[in-house]
Amino acid sequence: MKIGELATRSGIAASTIRFYESKGLLKAVSRLSNGYRDYPLEAVALLAIINDAQRVGFSLEEIKQVLPEDISSWRHDELIAALHKKIADIESLEVRLAQNKAHLRSLIQLIDSRPDNLDCKDNAVRVMATMGIPNVK
Amino acid sequence: MKIGELATRSGIAASTIRFYESKGLLKAVSRLSNGYRDYPLEAVALLAIINDAQRVGFSLEEIKQVLPEDISSWRHDELIAALHKKIADIESLEVRLAQNKAHLRSLIQLIDSRPDNLDCKDNAVRVMATMGIPNVK
DNA sequence: GATAAGCTTAAAGTTCACTTCAAGGTCAAG
DNA sequence: CTTGACCTTGAAGTGAACTTTAAGCTTATC
Numbered sequence: 001m002k003i004g005e006l007a008t009r010s011g012i013a014a015s016t017i018r019f020y021e022s023k024g025l026l027k028a029v030s031r032l033s034n035g036y037r038d039y040p041l042e043a044v045a046l047l048a049i050i051n052d053a054q055r056v057g058f059s060l061e062e063i064k065q066v067l068p069e070d071i072s073s074w075r076h077d078e079l080i081a082a083l084h085k086k087i088a089d090i091e092s093l094e095v096r097l098a099q100n101k102a103h104l105r106s107l108i109q110l111i112d113s114r115p116d117n118l119d120c121k122d123n124a125v126r127v128m129a130t131m132g133i134p135n136v137k
Numbered sequence: 138m139k140i141g142e143l144a145t146r147s148g149i150a151a152s153t154i155r156f157y158e159s160k161g162l163l164k165a166v167s168r169l170s171n172g173y174r175d176y177p178l179e180a181v182a183l184l185a186i187i188n189d190a191q192r193v194g195f196s197l198e199e200i201k202q203v204l205p206e207d208i209s210s211w212r213h214d215e216l217i218a219a220l221h222k223k224i225a226d227i228e229s230l231e232v233r234l235a236q237n238k239a240h241l242r243s244l245i246q247l248i249d250s251r252p253d254n255l256d257c258k259d260n261a262v263r264v265m266a267t268m269g270i271p272n273v274k
Numbered sequence: 275g276a277t278a279a280g281c282t283t284a285a286a287g288t289t290c291a292c293t294t295c296a297a298g299g300t301c302a303a304g
Numbered sequence: 305c306t307t308g309a310c311c312t313t314g315a316a317g318t319g320a321a322c323t324t325t326a327a328g329c330t331t332a333t334c
Contacts, residue, residue, distance in 0.1 A: 015322075055230075083244060090237060105224065139310080141309090
């Protein structure tokens with residue numbers, strides 16, 4: 001698959017895909033005889049993950065830490081170790097995601113559970129008081 | 138409360154607070170006789186919410202749409218909808234991560250169960266490449 | 275064979291979200 | 305009455321993440 005098709009399939013601009021490669025976020029893929037990049041179908045899924053991760057607040061640098069593994073030495077034991085490390089990376093990402101989600105849910109519940117006797121403004125104050133004090137950076 | 142104290146309490150730089158005001162994210166607050174900004178305690182909680190929203194992937198523009206000038210006129214329904222959408226974003230990432238992790242686990246099992254014969258190494262390289270995992274070195 | 279679409283690179287430009295700078299005004303302590 | 309911390313503004317600078325531009329090569333279509 002050439003870069004234009006990958007761009008169409010993934011919804012990510014070809015210039016962005018080249019940019020990701022230059023940043024080390026995507027590996028340098030094989031080239032056709034004319035020098036054009038040639039992508040496997042799986043590249044679509046990889047770009048989808050990068051895109052989603054960004055939308056929930058991860059920088060390219062953070063994504064890069066979790067996605068690529070240096071599997072330069074292809075000995076059996078090191079390969080297995082690299083794969084396990086990647087799983088651990090994904091799991092730590094999942095923990096952060098779960099925390100973000102729990103935070104969002106608690107915010108929603110706090111807003112939705114407004115007592116009937118409170119007006120909107122008082123509820124806003126209540127929500128902010130609950131969020132604010134324990135949550136200050 | 139003057140801007141320096143608000144910065145300390147919220148953990149957000151005074152320059153950032155002025156920047157938010159200039160962007161219309163915070164309403165222009167009342168001034169002391171000397172022209173210094175004078176903030177209510179509530180402002181600490183409001184900044185905490187802005188900070189939290191940013192960390193889960195909201196842009197300042199999105200936050201501005203959801204938190205208009207006056208705290209008492211929160212667009213309640215829009216806020217809830219925005220929060221739910223963000224949760225959906227996180228969940229779609231989680232699904233992809235779970236699939237990726239399962240794929241890695243099955244890969245590990247495949248490699249582990251393989252006897253020490255011929256093309257184990259080359260096959261592993263091929264499968265990893267197919268998954269779109271960069272071979273960095 | 276000309277034209278257009280699509281690919282290549284390096285480099286410059288844009289947007290967002292700040293941060294720093296420059297030049298000053300305010301105010302409590304020494 | 306000066307020093308220093310803290311405040312004011314507008315403007316310029318920064319880093320991340322792209323996007324566009326420029327110049328040129330390949331490939332398909334007319």
